[in-house]
Amino acid sequence: MNSSDVRPQLTHHGSPAAVHEVGRGHGEKKEGSPSRLENVQGSTNVVYQAHHVSRSKRGQVVGTRGGFRGCTVWLTGLSGAGKTTIGFALEEYLVSHGIPCYSLDGDNVRHGLNKNLGFSAGDREENIRRIAEVARLFADAGLVCITSFISPFSKDRQNARKIHEAAGLPFFEIFVDAPLNICESRDVKGLYKKARAGEIKGFTGIDSDYEKPESPDLVLKTNIASVSECIQQVVELLQTQNIVPCASVKDVFELFVPKNKLDAARAEANALPSVEITKLDLQWVQVLSEGWATPLKGFMREAEYLQVIHFGTLLNGKNLSVADGVVNLSIPIVLPISAQDKQRLEGCGALALSYAGRRVAILRDPEYFEHRKEERCARIWGTTCAKHPHVKMVMESGDWLVGGDLVVLEKICWNDGLDQYRLTPLELKQKFTEMNADAVFAFQLRNPVHNGHALLMQDTRRQLLQRGYKNPVLLLHPLGGWTKDDDVPLEWRMKQHAAVLEEHVLDPKSTVVAIFPSPMLYAGPTEVQWHCRARMIAGANFYIVGRDPAGMPHPETKKDLYEPTQGGKVLSMAPGLTSVEIIPFRVAAYNKVKRAMDFYDPKRHDDFDFISGTRMRKLAREGENPPDGFMAPKAWKVLTEYYQSLEKKN
Numbered sequence: 001m002n003s004s005d006v007r008p009q010l011t012h013h014g015s016p017a018a019v020h021e022v023g024r025g026h027g028e029k030k031e032g033s034p035s036r037l038e039n040v041q042g043s044t045n046v047v048y049q050a051h052h053v054s055r056s057k058r059g060q061v062v063g064t065r066g067g068f069r070g071c072t073v074w075l076t077g078l079s080g081a082g083k084t085t086i087g088f089a090l091e092e093y094l095v096s097h098g099i100p101c102y103s104l105d106g107d108n109v110r111h112g113l114n115k116n117l118g119f120s121a122g123d124r125e126e127n128i129r130r131i132a133e134v135a136r137l138f139a140d141a142g143l144v145c146i147t148s149f150i151s152p153f154s155k156d157r158q159n160a161r162k163i164h165e166a167a168g169l170p171f172f173e174i175f176v177d178a179p180l181n182i183c184e185s186r187d188v189k190g191l192y193k194k195a196r197a198g199e200i201k202g203f204t205g206i207d208s209d210y211e212k213p214e215s216p217d218l219v220l221k222t223n224i225a226s227v228s229e230c231i232q233q234v235v236e237l238l239q240t241q242n243i244v245p246c247a248s249v250k251d252v253f254e255l256f257v258p259k260n261k262l263d264a265a266r267a268e269a270n271a272l273p274s275v276e277i278t279k280l281d282l283q284w285v286q287v288l289s290e291g292w293a294t295p296l297k298g299f300m301r302e303a304e305y306l307q308v309i310h311f312g313t314l315l316n317g318k319n320l321s322v323a324d325g326v327v328n329l330s331i332p333i334v335l336p337i338s339a340q341d342k343q344r345l346e347g348c349g350a351l352a353l354s355y356a357g358r359r360v361a362i363l364r365d366p367e368y369f370e371h372r373k374e375e376r377c378a379r380i381w382g383t384t385c386a387k388h389p390h391v392k393m394v395m396e397s398g399d400w401l402v403g404g405d406l407v408v409l410e411k412i413c414w415n416d417g418l419d420q421y422r423l424t425p426l427e428l429k430q431k432f433t434e435m436n437a438d439a440v441f442a443f444q445l446r447n448p449v450h451n452g453h454a455l456l457m458q459d460t461r462r463q464l465l466q467r468g469y470k471n472p473v474l475l476l477h478p479l480g481g482w483t484k485d486d487d488v489p490l491e492w493r494m495k496q497h498a499a500v501l502e503e504h505v506l507d508p509k510s511t512v513v514a515i516f517p518s519p520m521l522y523a524g525p526t527e528v529q530w531h532c533r534a535r536m537i538a539g540a541n542f543y544i545v546g547r548d549p550a551g552m553p554h555p556e557t558k559k560d561l562y563e564p565t566q567g568g569k570v571l572s573m574a575p576g577l578t579s580v581e582i583i584p585f586r587v588a589a590y591n592k593v594k595r596a597m598d599f600y601d602p603k604r605h606d607d608f609d610f611i612s613g614t615r616m617r618k619l620a621r622e623g624e625n626p627p628d629g630f631m632a633p634k635a636w637k638v639l640t641e642y643y644q645s646l647e648k649k650n
Contacts, residue, residue, distance in 0.1 A: 052092045052439070052467065069099060069243050070139040072132075072164055073234065076151045076213065077176030078205045079191065080183030082222040082230075086176060087148035088468070089227050089438070090234055094144055096541060096579030099244060101144035104131060119202055125156055132160035139169045144243060152210040170241060174234065175216040180205050182223045228433055252291035252425045252537060255298065255406050265409055269359040274352035275341050275402075280393065282355045282412060283481040284333055286517045289361070289408035290424040292534045295327060298406030299335040302369040305401065308332050309379045312529065313576055328576030330529040331380060331521060334371075335363075336398035342368050345402075359409065366404040371397070381523050382562075387555035389484040390521050412517075418494060422480065423514040425538040431512055432539050437473035439464050441542035441583065442535035444549070446479045446520060447613070448488055448496045448639055450631045451597040452588035453546075454505045459599075460544055460583050461510070474511045475540055479531075481519035484552075490515070492642040499634035522552045524562030525570035532571055536580040544583045545571050596629035621647055 073090070075083040084105050091103040110117065114130055117123040128151050138145035151157050157173060164171035183205065184192040195203035202208045218237050220230045238244040257265040277285070287293055300308065307315050314327040335353075337345075345351050346368060353361040377384045377391045386392050413419045423431065432440050441460050445453065457474055464472040476497060480490050488496075494515075501508045518534065521527045527550035532543045548564035549571075572582045589608040591598035600608055611630060619626055620643040626636065 052088050052469070068142055069144060070142045071170035071172065071238075071241070071243055072135040072139050072145045072147060072160075073172050073174060073238075074135070074151070074157065074160060075146065075148045075174050075176050076157060076216075078178065078180065078183045078210055079150060079203075080186040081176040081178040082186075082220075082227070083148035083150075083176045085227060086220065086222070086230050086234075087146045089231055090146055092541065093231050093235065094244070097244070098578060099144060100142065101146060102138055103146040103148065104135060104138075106149045109134075124153070128153075128156040128160060132163045135160070136163050136167055136169060139164065140167060144238070150204050150210070152204045152208065154211045154213070157213065170243065172217040172237065172241075173213055174218045174220060174237075175213045176220050176222055177212075178222045226433075226436070227438070251294070251429075253294045253297065254291045254424070254426065255289040255408050256411065257407055257409055262409065265362065265407065266359070268350075269352040269362050269409060272350055272352040272362065273345055273348055274354045274359060275337055275345065276354050276357075277335070277360075279355070280482055280519055281335060281353075282360065283517060283519050284335070285353065285361055285406070285408060286412035287481075287534075288333065288406055289412065290517065292425060292516075292518065292537055293329065293333055294425075294537050296329070296333065298363060299403045300333055300401075301367045301403035302401075304403070305332050305334060305369070309376060312526070312574075326576040328529055328533050328574055330526050330533075330574075331523065332376065334401045334403070336371055336394075337400050337402050338398045339400060341398070342400045342402070350404075360412070361406055361408045363402065363404040363406055366402050368400055368402050371399050371401045373397070380521070380526055382526075383554070385555055388522065388552075388561075389555075390519075390523070416491065418480070418490065418515060421494065421513060421515045422517060423512075428475070428512065428514060429539040432473055435473055435510075435512075436471050439469040439472040439542060440475055440540045441472060441544060442475040442477055442532075442538075442540035443544045444477055444479065444516070444531045444535065446483055446487060446493075448493060448631075449476075449500045449505075449635065450616075451505060451629060452590075454500065455588050455597050455599070456544060456546075456586060457506060459586070460542065463583075464542065472510070472542075474506065475535065475538070476506065476511055476513045477516045477535060478513075479520055480515035480517050483520045484522070487520075488639075488642060492638065496635050496638040499638050500632050503632040503634055505632045505635075520550070522550060522561075524549070524551045525567045526550075528567045528571055529574050529577070532574075532580060532582070533577060536577060541580055542583055543571070543580050544585070546585045547587065590627055590630055592627075594629075595627065617643060620644075 075087055077083050084107075087103045087105060091101050094101045109131060110127075113134065114127050117127050128149065131147055131149060135145040135147050151160075161171045161173065187193060191200060191203065192206065194200045195206040204210050218233060220233060222230060225233070235244055284299070288296060288298060295314070296304070304314060307313060308329050309332055312328065312330040314329050345366065348366065350362055350364045351366060352359045353363060373394050374384050377394055381388060381391055384391065386395055411424075414422075441457075441464065443453070443457055457476075461472050461474065478490065478493055478497065483490075494513075497513055500506055501511060501513065516531075516534065518530070521530075528545065531550065532545070535543055545568040548560060548562065549567035551560060551562045551564065551567065553559060554561045568582070568584050571577070572584070587600040588597050589600045589610045590596075591607055592609055593607045598608070609627070611626065616626065616639075620636075620639045623640055623644060630636075631639075
């Protein structure tokens with residue numbers, strides 16, 4: 001099959017989707033076959049490689065960081081060395097850190113710009129010349145252009161460098177070095193096998209030379225280094241050349257006291273005046289200390305608080321790392337105190353935070369400002385109704401707020417048998433690395449998992465595999481902080497989630513179950529940005545948003561407090577979430593014909609049964625089973641045990 005016969009289909013991102021894999025990087029050109037001037041078909045054995053970063057996502061970050069960063073990163077090496085894998089992973093990494101870039105892949109370019117070129121010596125030279133010129137244009141536009149081409153001849157690569165040098169643009173030649181036997185072992189398309197059999201002539205590394213770079217800017221040994229390790233090496237190179245700002249790659253700010261200073265910090269905390277905090281406050285201490293609210297260094301000061309309630313972002317202030325970009329932070333993380341405590345503590349350079357009589361943290365350089373509760377509630381929740389459970393807590397809290405830099409003595413533990421699931425962002429990132437995840441998609445939930453949720457997660461994984469990811473990992477991330485009284489408690493939800501995995505409704509091998517320590521606000525589209533951004537901090541690059549996320553009925557009218565679809569719409573437009581892509585919710589319902597949860601089709605409305613939460617709870621209380629296929633049987637049994645235990649208590 002010739003590449004000229006392939007007509008790539010457009011995806012919803014506006015770029016060609018991956019086409020049938022027939023090989024890449026070499027032609028099946030026999031000796032003496034015509035050059036590009038005689039045969040315009042030219043390229044064969046080339047496969048379009050789907051970008052991991054969509055055009056819309058790339059466009060969001062252009063200009064979010066000050067300074068010109070245009071350059072070309074030229075990846076060269078044998079077929080199968082890992083150039084495309086590293087190129088797309090580097091593109092994804094840079095975009096997620098606000099650095100605009102574009103990855104040019106050898107096969108992709110031969111589907112368009114160079115489709116009239118074959119693999120004669122002259123055609124190969126012209127192929128690289130054109131690529132170098134295109135890369136120069138991208139770099140001149142201020143993008144980091146990443147090229148993934150075998151480019152076997154030194155003179156062609158040197159010419160590409162000269163093209164950039166003449167334009168005053170940085171050019172980094174990176175040798176993706178893997179031994180030939182390793183490249184052959186990775187030969188998923190069988191091209192090396194064909195070359196060994198003589199079916200492909202002029203195959204680089206077999207019967208055509210590859211001239212190794214004599215003095216590359218960097219060598220990546222992909223046979224011994226992981227993809228993430230290779231990316232880190234490239235990023236470090238770009239940092240030394242001021243292409244990537246050092247501050248932009250500091251992902252997580254933990255606020256724990258270093259172990260070697262812990263004894264001194266404890267002694268200091270015990271000597272300081274203290275304020276007793278609530279369980280809700282302690283949950284926010286945990287959120288801050290583990291880095292979920294990076295780059296916050298503690299409870300918000302007045303400037304940060306005003307930015308958040310008015311703009312939904314952090315702009316500047318003491319967090320110098322955000323001076324050249326916008327950080328999405330849609331909810332205030334504040335510490336209320338009474339007027340009496342404020343009067344007692346004012347003038348102190350630091351104070352200790354105590355929970356249940358135990359010192360847990362130090363707040364340095366405290367700043368006090370008025371807690372205007374009605375304004376806070378109106379802006380964050382869109383209501384001041386005191387029957388809203390979280391609004392009620394705000395209205396009953398202290399009349400003053402105190403902000404400052406937080407130093408936490410040790411990791412917050414609740415000793416409820418679930419602490420092993422409370423992984424910090426850094427621990428989650430390490431877990432994903434150990435699993436060799438090349439994509440992480442997160443699902444936030446505060447309810448039990450039914451098969452409709454599972455369908456959405458399964459479909460997301462399918463989409464990511466279609467887009468070229470090899471090992472997408474699901475972060476099933478139930479909220480573990482405060483929730484309202486009629487929600488299923490965390491302990492029971494975790495039992496139910498375990499049962500879902502036990503029955504393999506979700507794949508245990510590609511799923512990480514962890515607890516998100518944040519309290520619940522029930523603030524709809526405002527809160528869903530916080531939920532998404534926190535998972536972004538933990539390494540998720542895809543986020544599934546559901547219907548009416550973080551919503552609830554109005555306490556008085558019982559109508560939806562927030563329009564159910566607007567959470568997803570807001571999230572797709574929210575500033576400062578450039579490193580995460582939103583997976584929109586598809587409505588799922590019980591298909592009575594299939595006897596399974598299915599994506600709703602309005603044309604077959606009568607085939608579907610929408611099983612409400614109220615109906616589900618009624619069935620569970622009465623010990624009855626839902627329709628087959630609605631929920632995994634063991635998971636349903638956990639729910640019935642919980643609701644029947646409530647009946648016994650009542």
